[in-house]
Amino acid sequence: MADKDDTSEVRTPAGVLTSSRGQALPDPDTSRELLRQMVLIRRFEEEAGRQYQRAKAGGFLHLAIGEEATIVGTTSVMEPGDYLIGTYRTHGHAIARGTDPRNVMAELFGREDGTARGRGGSMHIFDGDRRFMGGYGIVGGNLPIAAGLALASDYKGTDDVTVCMFGDGATNTGNFGETINLAALWDLPVVFLVENNLYGMGTAIERHSAVTDLSHKAEGLGVPGERVDGQDVVAMRECVADHLEIARRERRPTLVEAFTYRYRGHSAADPEVYRDKQEVEEWQRRDPIEIFSRRLIDAGAISEDELAGIREGIDAQVVAAVEFADASPEPPLDSLYDNLYVMPGEQEGWYAVDERTPDPFRGEREREAAADSRVRELHEAGASYGGQSPRSGGGSGEGPATERDAPADRAGARDEGEPDPPAGDEQVEESRQQGPGGIE
Numbered sequence: 001m002a003d004k005d006d007t008s009e010v011r012t013p014a015g016v017l018t019s020s021r022g023q024a025l026p027d028p029d030t031s032r033e034l035l036r037q038m039v040l041i042r043r044f045e046e047e048a049g050r051q052y053q054r055a056k057a058g059g060f061l062h063l064a065i066g067e068e069a070t071i072v073g074t075t076s077v078m079e080p081g082d083y084l085i086g087t088y089r090t091h092g093h094a095i096a097r098g099t100d101p102r103n104v105m106a107e108l109f110g111r112e113d114g115t116a117r118g119r120g121g122s123m124h125i126f127d128g129d130r131r132f133m134g135g136y137g138i139v140g141g142n143l144p145i146a147a148g149l150a151l152a153s154d155y156k157g158t159d160d161v162t163v164c165m166f167g168d169g170a171t172n173t174g175n176f177g178e179t180i181n182l183a184a185l186w187d188l189p190v191v192f193l194v195e196n197n198l199y200g201m202g203t204a205i206e207r208h209s210a211v212t213d214l215s216h217k218a219e220g221l222g223v224p225g226e227r228v229d230g231q232d233v234v235a236m237r238e239c240v241a242d243h244l245e246i247a248r249r250e251r252r253p254t255l256v257e258a259f260t261y262r263y264r265g266h267s268a269a270d271p272e273v274y275r276d277k278q279e280v281e282e283w284q285r286r287d288p289i290e291i292f293s294r295r296l297i298d299a300g301a302i303s304e305d306e307l308a309g310i311r312e313g314i315d316a317q318v319v320a321a322v323e324f325a326d327a328s329p330e331p332p333l334d335s336l337y338d339n340l341y342v343m344p345g346e347q348e349g350w351y352a353v354d355e356r357t358p359d360p361f362r363g364e365r366e367r368e369a370a371a372d373s374r375v376r377e378l379h380e381a382g383a384s385y386g387g388q389s390p391r392s393g394g395g396s397g398e399g400p401a402t403e404r405d406a407p408a409d410r411a412g413a414r415d416e417g418e419p420d421p422p423a424g425d426e427q428v429e430e431s432r433q434q435g436p437g438g439i440e
């Protein structure tokens with residue numbers, strides 16, 4: 001059913017994007033599911049932000065609030081066997097792929113029931129069973145891995161496709177050019193998807209990329225692209241479905257550039273001096289969840305009551321995720337070196353610690369170290385760096401972390417590579433003094 005005008009227009013740094021994608025709503029069940037997933041991701045991330053303020057979640061935290069339609073539109077048309085690989089902003093991607101939000105929250109809390117048993121934290125959500133191949137902290141670092149996944153599918157002769165999602169900033173990395181070139185040369189079944197939220201940290205796209213129409217940026221290397229409104233879940237779905245089909249059937253890579261926007265700062269520690277409030281508000285008027293809810297109500301696909309019911313159910317689900325995460329044990333301290341090395345007998349292959357040398361392997365030594373007090377010292381240093389009080393007695397789940405009053409925006413916990421906050425900001429200064437202790 002076509003319930004919109006024939007074309008839509010979105011203002012972008014590279015001119016107005018006119019598109020006829022997203023005219024027809026999917027069937028009511030599918031539509032409700034798209035909405036439910038977007039609301040779940042939004043609520044989950046709002047709560048993650050709150051738990052970070054309370055210092056329940058540690059490390060770094062990058063929220064994708066505002067980018068839900070780009071995420072859900074994409075995953076909703078992927079097959080279960082397809083691979084998805086993303087960045088450090090991927091709580092929603094994992095949830096949309098089917099990972100239980102309770103396990104994602106437990107990962108943020110650094111607990112045993114987390115998706116990486118608490119080892120990865122927010123930037124490294126991973127769920128191999130659902131072929132969500134992870135979050136990566138190195139900008140552009142996931143692109144070559146995506147090419148590897150796609151090559152593996154080809155090699156095995158399956159028709160699985162890899163979807164590789166990354167930011168506008170990542171298109172400036174060497175990894176982008178190198179991966180695009182190989183993907184085109186080897187006809188790899190991969191869809192490259194740029195989540196163009198107009199900024200790489202605090203740098204606007206016009207200031208970081210000579211080419212602002214990113215859909216053209218891979219063309220000279222043999223990968224054509226398409227621009228799409230990333231705030232319109234139906235347009236996203238349609239567009240990605242076509243590109244998946246090209247990868248699956250024609251075995252060639254393409255690129256999708258989705259226009260989207262993050263409402264929150266780059267990370268929880270961003271003072272946001274590079275954009276003004278009006279710009280954020282302008283994008284909030286094109287909120288993907290509000291737009292889609294209104295559209296479904298207008299089309300009679302959902303009632304106001306049903307919508308309220310969805311929101312209520314999700315509120316409860318997110319509260320349960322926090323309770324679950326909080327009740328999950330801390331990883332035992334003597335497991336600190338687990339899964340770092342492939343030890344003898346665990347797995348055959350060149351990467352296993354084998355009998356090539358009579359000396360004990362470094363990994364074995366590190367494991368032995370877990371038995372002595374050096375590990376304890378490491379733990380304490382790590383805990384104080386993260387601003388937490390170390391737990392007494394070796395940290396094998398003796399109770400929840402000591403809650404502390406985190407500074408209002410935890411501005412002291414700056415992201416790697418983030419610029420110093422502007423001078424004279426008292427709150428930043430104060431939290432910087434309280435801030436990460438550093439390892440002595």
Ligand SMILES: Cc1ncc(C[n+]2csc(CCOP(=O)(O)OP(=O)(O)O)c2C)c(N)n1
Pocket residue numbers: 087089137138139140166167168169170171195197199200201266416417
């Ligand atoms: C190779 C590399 N350079 C720099 C950084 C620091 N850094 C972290 S996020 C980021 C911005 C990336 O922006 P973009 O690709 O647009 O993704 P977004 O954060 O907007 O989702 C930078 C420069 C990094 N993590 N890795």
Ligand SMILES: [Mg+2]
Pocket residue numbers: 167168169195196197198199200201
């Ligand atoms: Mg960006």
